[in-house]
Amino acid sequence: MKMEADLIAGFKEKTNKMLGFYTEDAKLSKSYIAVAFIALLVGGFLGLLQGLNRAGLLELPTWFNYYQVLTAHGLLLILVLTAFFTIGYFYAALSHNLGGLLPKVRKLAWIGFYVKLVGFVLAVIPILMNEASVMYTFYPPMAAHPVFYIGLALIVVGVWLCCIGAFIQVANWRKNHKGQHVPILSYFATGVFVLLFFALMFVAVEVLFMIIPWVFGWVDTINVMVARTLFWAFGHTLVNIWYLTAVSAWYVVVPKIIGGKRWSDLLTRVVVIALVIMNITGGFHHQIIDPGINAVVKFMHVFMSLAIGFPSLMTAFALFAVFERTARRKGGKGLIGWWKKMPWGDVRFLAPFIAMLSFIPAGAGGIAQSTNQLDQVVHNTMWIVGHFHLTLGMSVVMTFFGISYWLVPFISNRVLTPQINRLGVIQTWIWTIGMICMSGAMHYVGLLGSPRRTSYTTYGDHATALGWDPYLMLLAVGGTLLIVGVILQVYAVFNMMFFAPKGETEFPIAEEEDNATKTPYLTERWGIWIVVMLIVVAMAYVIPLTEFIVNAPPGSPPFKTW
């Protein structure tokens, strides 16, 4: 009897390996994804509170005020949700692509998991105590309780461990597969972890060597401009890491789901390399309004920022090429008639597709904001919040949602049922309408001058401020729809994780087209691309940083503005 059970277990293990499924690794990814979606649930509710407050519908109590809610909302959604999802997703890809995680890599990822959780708990305590209402950034001269920064530093360490694990995994695979290209999804993972690794260095320097000594009182003042610059070198890169994660699914997974093939392997890899090289320097366009950077340098950075738009245009071209080719192969006709052949009823396609579409206005808004004169109008307004929700809340997160409908069943050894698929389609439309209302209202009310980072006020019933109210109401309507979307999504994820029928789900990875040209091996030489990246970073940062340090003002003591 026992022998039979062993035999069945052994057989199951073998089939799983054939499918690229490794039980231990799946448990790891499942834990990461579960944390990500719990963060979505809590963070989403906090977002709703903010939206209702901004519309003047809800007065938050003094013991849990608007700025506390904002800080927690930001921390949960832009740090926890994104980091945990990205790592869970890419570790699943590394495991599936590269023959299972090495035991030491898995261990590193688990240690990273717990270090991040401990860091997160440490960061949340001062927020709940209203000691860290700094709106989730490391942005002097506002200073939070030291424990908040220690918690964030631990999150950084946790992510670093996952980066190192990924590097070990990829290097090991390459040693055993000489001369081969790293499978495409793992290639994206490598790019993302390289970016994370270097971007985190900036923020680590800021937090460890500048902010922590300052909040503990070991030094009296901080160089605000240097700190902000280091913050954005990290912050902007982080934003693009989410984007690159979403892009990986657009290039690799979506073509498979629609029954097509990947369009160009070389183009895909060049896009990854270009984003890795040019990303960190983009941080400066977040500082266009900052004093202390002269116009010449700001002008130079317009080029550096717009350069990042170029790979995105390549992406748009490649993806629409895939769509059209696939649809025509299926019998689609006409200039735009082929659209009818796309699988609109499949949430695994619909969600990422709408996410892609939303990136067109989102990217255009980003280009507007990195232009000096245009940014002067919108920089401190709700426009920026709208932009952020359109890019992260739609382009990135909707792709993550789309991924969850096959990734969660895959790592849980279950299947996506037609009911959950239908639920997903409904969720996608609710989310789309909600986000269009909310982000659209934010953009517009921002143009009318409504400031960001501010709780509801009518400025003594000033006529201009009262004129914002209808838009703020629309914002709250959007926010309410979004929370419905959050609940449906979280329900779907946990249903697929624990209750859906057992079965095998495929990890969808599209193949290259038949007549594809061979990709040159140069794309695998990460050492060279990292050196190029470092030199580009030096080009961008040496001039302003030297100026901030050599001609430094007296510096600022910590401020508690709340």
Place this chain on the structure above:
Amino acid sequence: MNQSFYGLLLWIFLVAPPVANFMESVMVIHMHMQMPMLVIAGMLMARFFQKRFSGFFEIWNSNGVPGITLFIVIMVYWMLPRTMDEALTSHLVEGFKFISLPFLAGISLRDSWKKLNSFGKNSIIISFTVLFLGLGWLYIWSPVQLCNNYLVFQQVTLGWGFLTTSIGMVVYLGYNFFIDPSAYE
């Protein structure tokens, strides 16, 4: 042919007075952006000259050593503070800059690099790393103004430009030294 044409376009763009004036207005952009870009323009144009005068390169630069020597001489010459100053004051010297960097340094670098063995290549990179570290040290800690045309502050910025570039080169050398490509490829 195509890349030679783009090289020519880049060269014309760099020489155009508004671009040149802008790039020369900041010391570090002058030395670390304009000058390397001129060399790159020359490297792109090199293909045209290699095809046109293949015999010349074969006779005079068969092992790459004469070419790389010329490259080093030109590069070191333009790293002297005095020469940069002169390029800003005298049109003749400025003209020499626009010609020497692409046509003497850029072309000879492209023609020589592939002909050098790995020892030669590494020695060149190591010597430039050392040179950059030295110049970085000089420009950052020099108590006096080294260029009449630039403030001491600009000089410090250039010094950091040298140091960060040399860090990039050290990383590259480390990568070359510690990572054996044959283990992966």
